[in-house]
Amino acid sequence: AQSVSQHNHHVILSEAASLELGCNYSYGGTVNLFWYVQYPGQHLQLLLKYFSGDPLVKGIKGFEAEFIKSKFSFNLRKPSVQWSDTAEYFCAVNAGGSQGNLIFGKGTKLSVKP
Amino acid sequence: DGGITQSPKYLFRKEGQNVTLSCEQNLNHDAMYWYRQDPGQGLRLIYYSQIVNDFQKGDIAEGYSVSREKKESFPLTVTSAQKNPTAFYLCASSILLGSNTGELFFGEGSRLTVL
Numbered sequence: 001a002q003s004v005s006q007h008n009h010h011v012i013l014s015e016a017a018s019l020e021l022g023c024n025y026s027y028g029g030t031v032n033l034f035w036y037v038q039y040p041g042q043h044l045q046l047l048l049k050y051f052s053g054d055p056l057v058k059g060i061k062g063f064e065a066e067f068i069k070s071k072f073s074f075n076l077r078k079p080s081v082q083w084s085d086t087a088e089y090f091c092a093v094n095a096g097g098s099q100g101n102l103i104f105g106k107g108t109k110l111s112v113k114p
Numbered sequence: 115d116g117g118i119t120q121s122p123k124y125l126f127r128k129e130g131q132n133v134t135l136s137c138e139q140n141l142n143h144d145a146m147y148w149y150r151q152d153p154g155q156g157l158r159l160i161y162y163s164q165i166v167n168d169f170q171k172g173d174i175a176e177g178y179s180v181s182r183e184k185k186e187s188f189p190l191t192v193t194s195a196q197k198n199p200t201a202f203y204l205c206a207s208s209i210l211l212g213s214n215t216g217e218l219f220f221g222e223g224s225r226l227t228v229l
Binding site for chain 1: 147149154155156157158159162172204206216217218220221222223
Protein backbone atom coordinates (compact mmCIF):
# COMPACT_ATOMS: atom_id res chain seq x y z
CA ALA A 1 0.00 0.00 0.00
CA GLN A 2 1.12 3.52 -0.71
CA SER A 3 2.27 5.53 2.26
CA VAL A 4 3.79 8.89 3.08
CA SER A 5 6.22 9.45 5.93
CA GLN A 6 6.99 12.77 7.51
CA HIS A 7 10.01 12.48 9.72
CA ASN A 8 9.36 15.16 12.28
CA HIS A 9 6.25 15.47 14.38
CA HIS A 10 7.09 18.88 15.85
CA VAL A 11 9.83 21.31 14.84
CA ILE A 12 10.66 24.41 16.85
CA LEU A 13 12.77 27.14 15.27
CA SER A 14 13.70 30.73 15.94
CA GLU A 15 12.89 33.39 13.38
CA ALA A 16 15.41 33.59 10.51
CA ALA A 17 16.46 29.96 10.97
CA SER A 18 16.43 27.70 7.93
CA LEU A 19 13.79 25.02 7.60
CA GLU A 20 13.77 21.60 6.04
CA LEU A 21 10.88 19.19 6.56
CA GLY A 22 11.34 15.66 5.36
CA CYS A 23 8.83 13.68 3.31
CA ASN A 24 9.25 10.21 1.84
CA TYR A 25 6.71 8.16 -0.04
CA SER A 26 6.44 4.53 -1.03
CA TYR A 27 5.38 4.13 -4.65
CA GLY A 28 7.55 3.11 -7.56
CA GLY A 29 5.65 4.69 -10.44
CA THR A 30 4.71 8.17 -11.53
CA VAL A 31 3.57 10.44 -8.72
CA ASN A 32 2.21 13.90 -8.21
CA LEU A 33 3.47 15.46 -4.99
CA PHE A 34 2.04 18.18 -2.79
CA TRP A 35 2.70 20.15 0.34
CA TYR A 36 -0.29 21.60 2.14
CA VAL A 37 -0.24 24.02 5.06
CA GLN A 38 -2.79 24.53 7.81
CA TYR A 39 -2.39 27.80 9.72
CA PRO A 40 -3.99 27.93 13.18
CA GLY A 41 -7.76 28.14 12.80
CA GLN A 42 -7.66 28.07 9.02
CA HIS A 43 -8.39 25.50 6.35
CA LEU A 44 -5.79 23.51 4.47
CA GLN A 45 -4.13 25.41 1.65
CA LEU A 46 -1.86 24.28 -1.12
CA LEU A 47 1.73 25.41 -0.59
CA LEU A 48 3.28 23.89 -3.70
CA LYS A 49 3.01 20.93 -6.03
CA TYR A 50 5.11 18.84 -8.37
CA PHE A 51 3.71 17.12 -11.45
CA SER A 52 6.68 16.88 -13.82
CA GLY A 53 9.64 18.82 -15.18
CA ASP A 54 12.06 20.75 -12.97
CA PRO A 55 12.35 18.79 -9.72
CA LEU A 56 12.88 21.99 -7.74
CA VAL A 57 9.48 23.52 -7.21
CA LYS A 58 8.80 26.96 -5.82
CA GLY A 59 5.64 27.72 -3.91
CA ILE A 60 4.03 30.54 -2.04
CA LYS A 61 5.64 32.53 0.79
CA GLY A 62 9.21 31.62 -0.16
CA PHE A 63 8.82 27.86 0.23
CA GLU A 64 10.38 25.39 -2.15
CA ALA A 65 10.59 21.61 -2.40
CA GLU A 66 12.88 19.26 -4.23
CA PHE A 67 11.71 15.99 -5.76
CA ILE A 68 14.46 13.37 -5.64
CA LYS A 69 13.12 10.34 -7.43
CA SER A 70 15.95 8.01 -6.42
CA LYS A 71 15.26 8.73 -2.77
CA PHE A 72 11.45 8.82 -3.06
CA SER A 73 11.63 12.15 -1.29
CA PHE A 74 9.98 15.55 -1.56
CA ASN A 75 11.47 17.68 1.21
CA LEU A 76 10.15 21.15 1.95
CA ARG A 77 12.60 24.01 2.53
CA LYS A 78 12.64 27.67 3.41
CA PRO A 79 15.87 29.64 3.89
CA SER A 80 14.57 31.92 6.63
CA VAL A 81 11.37 31.28 8.56
CA GLN A 82 9.08 33.88 10.06
CA TRP A 83 6.77 33.74 13.06
CA SER A 84 3.85 33.71 10.60
CA ASP A 85 5.05 30.35 9.25
CA THR A 86 3.85 28.70 12.44
CA ALA A 87 1.47 26.05 11.16
CA GLU A 88 1.07 22.37 10.46
CA TYR A 89 2.53 21.09 7.20
CA PHE A 90 1.30 18.02 5.34
CA CYS A 91 3.01 16.17 2.55
CA ALA A 92 0.70 14.30 0.14
CA VAL A 93 1.07 11.97 -2.80
CA ASN A 94 -1.22 11.13 -5.68
CA ALA A 95 0.05 7.96 -7.29
CA GLY A 96 -0.30 7.65 -11.06
CA GLY A 97 -3.40 5.70 -12.09
CA SER A 98 -5.08 6.01 -8.71
CA GLN A 99 -8.63 7.13 -8.30
CA GLY A 100 -7.50 10.66 -7.59
CA ASN A 101 -7.45 10.78 -3.82
CA LEU A 102 -4.35 12.00 -2.04
CA ILE A 103 -2.42 9.98 0.54
CA PHE A 104 -1.32 12.29 3.34
CA GLY A 105 1.52 12.10 5.78
CA LYS A 106 0.81 12.57 9.48
CA GLY A 107 1.89 16.17 9.42
CA THR A 108 4.67 18.24 10.97
CA LYS A 109 3.84 21.01 13.36
CA LEU A 110 6.17 23.98 12.99
CA SER A 111 6.48 26.48 15.81
CA VAL A 112 8.53 29.60 15.10
CA LYS A 113 9.65 31.63 18.11
CA PRO A 114 9.74 35.39 17.57
CA ASP B 115 -16.52 33.71 -4.13
CA GLY B 116 -15.96 30.13 -5.26
CA GLY B 117 -15.21 27.58 -2.63
CA ILE B 118 -16.29 24.77 -0.38
CA THR B 119 -18.72 25.32 2.44
CA GLN B 120 -19.00 22.93 5.33
CA SER B 121 -21.63 23.08 8.03
CA PRO B 122 -21.98 23.06 10.89
CA LYS B 123 -18.58 24.21 12.06
CA TYR B 124 -19.07 22.65 15.49
CA LEU B 125 -21.43 19.84 16.38
CA PHE B 126 -22.13 17.93 19.55
CA ARG B 127 -23.82 14.57 19.53
CA LYS B 128 -24.92 12.06 22.10
CA GLU B 129 -23.75 8.50 21.77
CA GLY B 130 -26.09 6.42 19.64
CA GLN B 131 -27.22 9.29 17.43
CA ASN B 132 -26.55 9.69 13.74
CA VAL B 133 -25.37 13.07 12.51
CA THR B 134 -25.01 14.50 9.01
CA LEU B 135 -22.30 16.95 7.98
CA SER B 136 -22.97 19.13 4.99
CA CYS B 137 -20.50 19.92 2.19
CA GLU B 138 -21.34 22.15 -0.75
CA GLN B 139 -19.02 23.36 -3.51
CA ASN B 140 -19.52 25.92 -6.25
CA LEU B 141 -16.24 25.25 -8.03
CA ASN B 142 -17.88 22.97 -10.60
CA HIS B 143 -15.52 20.21 -9.52
CA ASP B 144 -16.39 16.65 -10.45
CA ALA B 145 -14.76 14.86 -7.54
CA MET B 146 -15.47 15.30 -3.84
CA TYR B 147 -13.89 13.76 -0.79
CA TRP B 148 -14.31 13.37 2.94
CA TYR B 149 -11.26 13.14 5.17
CA ARG B 150 -10.97 12.73 8.91
CA GLN B 151 -8.19 14.57 10.75
CA ASP B 152 -7.01 13.41 14.17
CA PRO B 153 -4.01 14.83 16.07
CA GLY B 154 -0.83 13.06 15.01
CA GLN B 155 -2.70 10.97 12.43
CA GLY B 156 -2.76 13.29 9.46
CA LEU B 157 -5.71 13.05 7.11
CA ARG B 158 -7.40 9.75 6.41
CA LEU B 159 -9.84 9.23 3.55
CA ILE B 160 -13.38 8.20 4.46
CA TYR B 161 -15.26 8.32 1.14
CA TYR B 162 -14.88 9.92 -2.23
CA SER B 163 -17.06 10.46 -5.26
CA GLN B 164 -16.00 10.93 -8.84
CA ILE B 165 -19.41 11.50 -10.33
CA VAL B 166 -23.01 12.07 -9.30
CA ASN B 167 -24.75 8.97 -7.90
CA ASP B 168 -21.46 7.13 -7.45
CA PHE B 169 -19.00 6.98 -4.56
CA GLN B 170 -16.22 4.77 -3.27
CA LYS B 171 -15.02 3.76 0.19
CA GLY B 172 -11.77 5.14 1.41
CA ASP B 173 -9.46 3.73 4.06
CA ILE B 174 -11.77 4.23 7.06
CA ALA B 175 -15.34 4.03 5.70
CA GLU B 176 -16.78 1.85 8.47
CA GLY B 177 -19.48 3.66 10.42
CA TYR B 178 -19.93 6.36 7.79
CA SER B 179 -22.24 6.83 4.81
CA VAL B 180 -22.44 9.37 1.99
CA SER B 181 -24.63 10.34 -0.93
CA ARG B 182 -23.98 12.31 -4.11
CA GLU B 183 -27.33 13.27 -5.56
CA LYS B 184 -26.05 16.57 -6.93
CA LYS B 185 -22.67 17.57 -8.28
CA GLU B 186 -22.42 20.38 -5.76
CA SER B 187 -23.25 18.40 -2.65
CA PHE B 188 -21.60 15.52 -0.79
CA PRO B 189 -23.06 15.07 2.71
CA LEU B 190 -21.46 12.72 5.21
CA THR B 191 -23.45 10.83 7.83
CA VAL B 192 -21.62 9.68 10.93
CA THR B 193 -23.65 6.74 12.18
CA SER B 194 -23.90 5.25 15.64
CA ALA B 195 -21.79 2.37 14.34
CA GLN B 196 -18.70 4.59 14.18
CA LYS B 197 -16.77 3.63 17.30
CA ASN B 198 -14.72 6.79 17.72
CA PRO B 199 -16.53 9.60 15.93
CA THR B 200 -15.07 12.59 17.79
CA ALA B 201 -12.81 14.21 15.19
CA PHE B 202 -12.30 17.05 12.74
CA TYR B 203 -13.91 16.31 9.37
CA LEU B 204 -12.67 17.89 6.16
CA CYS B 205 -14.46 17.98 2.84
CA ALA B 206 -12.51 18.57 -0.35
CA SER B 207 -13.03 18.69 -4.08
CA SER B 208 -10.92 18.44 -7.20
CA ILE B 209 -11.19 18.83 -10.93
CA LEU B 210 -12.01 15.96 -13.26
CA LEU B 211 -10.00 12.91 -12.41
CA GLY B 212 -8.97 12.34 -16.02
CA SER B 213 -6.33 15.00 -15.59
CA ASN B 214 -5.07 13.12 -12.55
CA THR B 215 -3.71 16.23 -10.95
CA GLY B 216 -4.95 15.35 -7.49
CA GLU B 217 -4.89 18.92 -6.26
CA LEU B 218 -7.53 19.21 -3.58
CA PHE B 219 -9.40 22.28 -2.42
CA PHE B 220 -10.58 22.06 1.19
CA GLY B 221 -13.43 23.41 3.24
CA GLU B 222 -12.92 24.85 6.69
CA GLY B 223 -13.93 21.66 8.43
CA SER B 224 -16.53 20.47 10.90
CA ARG B 225 -15.56 19.51 14.43
CA LEU B 226 -17.75 16.75 15.84
CA THR B 227 -17.73 15.95 19.52
CA VAL B 228 -19.59 12.97 20.91
CA LEU B 229 -20.65 13.40 24.51
